[in-house]
Amino acid sequence: MTEPTRPIRVLLADDETMIRHGVRLILRHADGIDVVAEAQDGRQAVELAAVHRPDVALVDVRMPVCDGLAAIAPLLALDPAPRVVMLTTFGDEANVIRALREGATGFLLKDEGPQELISAIRAAAAGDAVLSPGVTGAVIARMLRGGDPEAAEAARADDRIARLTAREREVLAMLGEGLSNQEIAGRLGIGVGTVKTHVGAILEKTGSASRVQAALLAHRTGLTS
Incomplete structure (x- = not known):
């Protein structure tokens, strides 16, 4: 007999009560997702996460006492x-870039629809990147015009890509599209385990700390338009 799948445990961190209330109402009706704690600042988020052990933390970028970053x-x-998935507003690209460098799984606009929110949580829990289409383009543009403090590394981006095999470049391009491991496997006709192996090799060879950083590299080098 198959064991039932454990619900995805979610922590919400936002100083706006109405935002937390709205997100909680959306997730209440999502199968397999439980909101286990709510925090109104970053310090409380860490304290509650230590107790409730969430799988995914939805964290607002701007909060008092201790911000999301x-x-x-x-x-x-x-x-x-x-x-860690950062909740942000359009135009906050600088903080989004900082969050990605700190190791956040991705970012989501606060005004995304209910299904986008649910899908993002499931993707994050599965280890996939969460890239909100509404802000990804702006972040890429900022990096390319030098808004990223690490933009000096852009000149070495092509060298990092050159270390990849042809298949790994294919997978990297799909990471740039925001595809999950399962979606990549389906498109290439390979197993999910093989995709995970390719992703691991991509992160190591390109020096990317996360799938999100790898996805941004795909955009920066033109693998993903």
Whole structure:
């Protein structure tokens, strides 16, 4: 007899009560997702995450006491560490880039629809990148015009891509499209385990700390338009 799948445990961190209330109402009707804790600042988010052990932490970028950016590192230092998805507003590209460098799984606009929110949580729990289409393009543009403090590394981007095999470049391009491991496997006609192996090799060879950073590299080098 197959064991039932454990619900995805979610922590919400936002200083706006109405935002937390709205997200909680959406997730209440989503199969296999449980909101286990709510925090109103980053420090409380870390404290509650240590107790409730969420799989995914939805964290607002801007909060009092301790903002979302400062909370990323201590959240990722927990054992087990949750996947951290930043909640942001359009035009906050600089903070999004900082969040990605800190190791966030991705970012989601606050005004995304209910299905996008649910899909993002499931993708994050599965280890996939969460790239909100509404802000990805703006982040890429900022990086390309030098808005990223690490933009000096852009000149070496092609060298990093050159280390990849042809198949790994294919997979990287699909990461740039925001595809999940399962979607990549279906498109290429290979197993999900093989995709995971390719993703691991891509991260190592390109020096990317996360799938999100790898996806941004795909855009920066033209693998993904």
